[in-house]
Amino acid sequence: MNKITNNKAWFLVLPVFCIVAISAIIPLMTVVNYSVQDIFGPDSRFFVGTEWFQQVLDDSRLHEALLRQIGYTFSVLLIEIPLGIGVALTLPRKGWGVSACMVLLALPLLIPWNVVGTIWQIFGRADIGLGGYILNMLGVSYNYTQSSVDAWLTVLVMDVWHWTSLVVLLCYAGLRSIPDAYYQAAKIDGASRWAVFRFIQLPKMQSVLVIGVLLRFMDSFMIYTEPFVLTGGGPGNATTFLSQYLTRMAVGQFDLGPAAAFSLIYFLIILLVCWVFYTVVMNAGQREEQ
Amino acid sequence: MSWMAWTPVTAGFFICIALMLIGMGIWQAVSPTIPRRGFLPLVTTRGDRLFISLLGAAYIHLAWLAVTDTTVLVASGIAIVWLLVVMRWG
Incomplete structure (x- = not known):
């Protein structure tokens, strides 16, 4: 039987293509154009070639911000992914507890970023904040406005509080999709709890975990609002991450050319890491299926 | 515009x-395209190889700018060779 092909369906993709073009491709092209010019005003710009890229690549403050960002992102992933899986495994599978847990877990996700920053800014203060007050009462010298370590930990804990729920909900959805027959077979085989997790639950959660890790990687690598509201990038530059540094360059100093070059490098880093991660995980999945 | x-x-x-x-x-x-495996450690289609070579080309240019002040056209030459190698044998 000959298969009839009808390519008219491609026209259905056209609206999405137009939206993506307007919202992403055209701005990205503009950034590329800006990155090779010195722009003084709308009609006053000069071609400078790769000068801004060289300047950005030699910038020691940017190297520091990049290292800080990498440390922060990997800390976030190392905490949130295992914690999210762990919490998802302990959630009830039926009854009223399911709805209650879903609502509670969704709450942090519904709060806007700047409000999260404000909540933690107050929560961490030693004079009026519950968290800061209790820690100091217990004899822990905690002050996120003066100590780099405290500021760093507060930003990290804030992110864990805000986003672990997302990983939990994704993992829980993955766990719920496993048919009971798998668990029954494991029970007949006398599989241990660890074996059930390793050979049934983890492989079945793989696709949602890929999404979870990618979302958390990209989000934490581009984090801006929460640390900006909480610490303003301080004390010193202790919590100045890449996006804050970029905003300072583009909006604060109005260095559009270097900021555009920096944006492109930033974009390439995210693109590479996401692609490598996606490829490694999907290849591992295919090997396991074979 | x-x-x-x-x-x-x-x-x-x-x-x-x-x-x-x-x-x-x-x-x-x-x-x-027929997915195949070349010197890259994964099975790729033609589109995958183009993406890999373009991404590689961007990093070749960045690495060149980071380590030397000589003309970036050399990096462009290396990137074109890289693109052809990946598309043919990748």
Whole structure:
């Protein structure tokens, strides 16, 4: 039987293509154009070639911000992914507890970023904040406005509080999709709890975990609002991450050319890491299926 | 279009990318790609190899700018060789 092909369906993709073009491709092209010019005003710009890229690549403050960002992102992933899986495994599978847990877990996700920053800014203060007050009462010298370590930990804990729920909900959805027959077979085989997790639950959660890790990687690598509201990038530059540094360059100093070059490098880093991660995980999945 | 601050160099760059994508589309319609494994440690289609080579080309240029002050055209030459090698044997 000959298969009839009808390519008219491609026209259905056209609206999405137009939206993506307007919202992403055209701005990205503009950034590329800006990155090779010195722009003084709308009609006053000069071609400078790769000068801004060289300047950005030699910038020691940017190297520091990049290292800080990498440390922060990997800390976030190392905490949130295992914690999210762990919490998802302990959630009830039926009854009223399911709805209650879903609502509670969704709450942090519904709060806007700047409000999260404000909540933690107050929560961490030693004079009026519950968290800061209790820690100091217990004899822990905690002050996120003066100590780099405290500021760093507060930003990290804030992110864990805000986003672990997302990983939990994704993992829980993955766990719920496993048919009971798998668990029954494991029970007949006398599989241990660890074996059930390793050979049934983890492989079945793989696709949602890929999404979870990618979302958390990209989000934490581009984090801006929460640390900006909480610490303003301080004390010193202790919590100045890449996006804050970029905003300072583009909006604060109005260095559009270097900021555009920096944006492109930033974009390439995210693109590479996401692609490598996606490829490694999907290849591992295919090997396991074979 | 003046708000996009076009320059002849960036216009040429994007025209090349667009032509590559159109060319790949036509090539795919005429002769659909067969996933295969070359020297890259994964099974790739023609589109995958183009993406890998373009991403690699961007990093070749960045690495060149980071380590030397000599003309970036050398990096462009290396990137073209890299693109051809990946597309043929990747």
